[in-house]
Structure formats: structure tokens, C-alpha cells
Amino acid sequence: MHDCPACRVPLHGWEEVCPSCGTKQYVRKRMPGSQFKPQEPGVNVVPFVIAFFCIVIFIVGAASNTWIGQLMKQGPRQEDPLEKMTFMEARTLIESELNKGLSAVGAKGKIQWVTPGGENKPADINVDGPIEMTVDTSLSAPELRKQIVDPIKPYMEKARLGTLTVTDARSHATWTYNMTPGLSPSEPDAASGP
Numbered sequence: 001m002h003d004c005p006a007c008r009v010p011l012h013g014w015e016e017v018c019p020s021c022g023t024k025q026y027v028r029k030r031m032p033g034s035q036f037k038p039q040e041p042g043v044n045v046v047p048f049v050i051a052f053f054c055i056v057i058f059i060v061g062a063a064s065n066t067w068i069g070q071l072m073k074q075g076p077r078q079e080d081p082l083e084k085m086t087f088m089e090a091r092t093l094i095e096s097e098l099n100k101g102l103s104a105v106g107a108k109g110k111i112q113w114v115t116p117g118g119e120n121k122p123a124d125i126n127v128d129g130p131i132e133m134t135v136d137t138s139l140s141a142p143e144l145r146k147q148i149v150d151p152i153k154p155y156m157e158k159a160r161l162g163t164l165t166v167t168d169a170r171s172h173a174t175w176t177y178n179m180t181p182g183l184s185p186s187e188p189d190a191a192s193g194p
Contacts, residue, residue, distance in 0.1 A: 082158050090159035091125055094133070094152045101148035102137060109137030116162055132163040138170045145175055153177070 003010055006023040015025055063069045082090075095111060102109045114132045115123045123131055139145060145166055156164065156179040164177040 082154070085155075085158055087128070087158060087160050088126065090155045091131075091161070094155050094159055094161065095125075097152045097155075098135060098148060101151060102135075105139065105144040105147055107137050107139050107144070109135050111135050130160050130162050132165070133161055134165045134167065136167045136169065139168050140170070142168060142171045142173055149175075149177060 004018040004021060004023055004025065007018060007021040009018060009020040011018065011025065017024055064073070085093075091113075098109070098111055112134050113123045113125050114134055115121045116130045116132050120134065125131075135148075145168070149164065149166065152164075155161075156177075162179055164179075166175045166177075168174070
């Protein structure tokens with residue numbers, strides 16, 4: 001390297017004209033057999049590094065709007081407590097919730113598990129298959145049945161409880177809740193008579 005004699009700008013040695021002041025420069029010719037070789041300009045990698053980071057930022061930003069980004073944003077999957085519940089646990093929970101609901105409204109009731117098909121034959125709660133339930137009670141107001149039945153509706157499918165029949169002796173009404181797999185149990189339209 002040497003400096004330009006006119007403006008003292010450092011030069012590499014192969015420039016024929018000073019880029020700063022335009023003064024003609026003396027370039028040494030390489031002698032055959034000498035080891036001196038003028039330094040050639042290198043490649044500036046800074047623009048490539050900046051371009052690479054810009055591309056990475058663009059890809060990450062664009063990926064956040066795709067299904068991959070949605071998976072990254074989504075937190076850990078919340079497990080449904082009903083998935084691990086067995087049909088026996090669900091049946092026991094239904095029976096305890098019904099007893100709790102009846103006592104909360106000040107009523108007593110007789111809960112009976114029966115075989116499906118309308119025969120009303122008592123069935124064992126442990127039977128591994130579809131089952132039905134009847135509840136005979138005496139409510140002070142017919143609307144109280146919702147407080148008793150609504151808490152158990154989510155467990156009916158897991159318990160394989162196809163039909164829940166609630167009979168109110170005081171109002172002489174019967175309400176039947178049918179469970180369709182994959183749906184919430186249907187609310188009876190009107191009470192049927194005895």
C-alpha cells in the first residue's frame with residue numbers, strides 16, 4: 001500500500017488513477033520471478049449477511065400467518081377431563097350430582113338404573129353397555145328439574161346413559177332427556193302426563 005502523492009489517500013497499488021483526486025498514479029510492473037503481487041480487492045460480505053437476516057426475518061414473519069405459525073402460537077393442548085374418565089366413573093358422578101341437586105332444592109328422590117328399551121327392569125350400574133335411568137321425586141316447582149339435570153348432561157354420553165326420565169309426583173309430570181352421541185342431551189319440549 002502507498003499514499004497518493006497529491007492528496008495522501010491510502011491506495012492499494014494497482015490503481016492507475018487516484019479515486020479521490022484523480023491524479024495519475026505510478027503502478028509498479030511486476031518483475032518476472034518476483035514474489036510481489038499487488039493485493040486484489042476482496043469481497044465485502046456485510047451486504048450478504050444483512051440480506052440473509054432480512055430474508056430470515058421475512059420468512060419468520062410470513063410463517064406466522066400460516067398453519068405452522070398457528071401451531072407455534074398455540075400453547076400446550078388443554079386436555080378434556082372427560083377423555084380419561086371411564087363409564088363407571090361417569091355413572092357414579094351422575095348419581096352423586098343428582099343426589100346433590102335433589103338435596104339442594106329440598107327434594108328427595110329415588111334413582112334407579114334400568115335396562116334400555118322401555119322395559120324398566122332394574123339394571124346393575126356396572127353393566128358395560130348402554131343403560132337408562134329413572135328418577136322419581138316430588139319437586140316444589142317443576143322448573144327446579146333444570147337445576148338438578150343440567151349439571152349431569154355433559155357426562156351422559158361418557159356414562160352411556162341413553163335416556164334419563166324424571167318423574168315429578170307433585171306436578172304429575174314426566175320429563176325425558178334423550179342423549180344423541182356427539183350432541184348435548186335434548187331438553188324435553190313439554191312435560192307429559194302420568
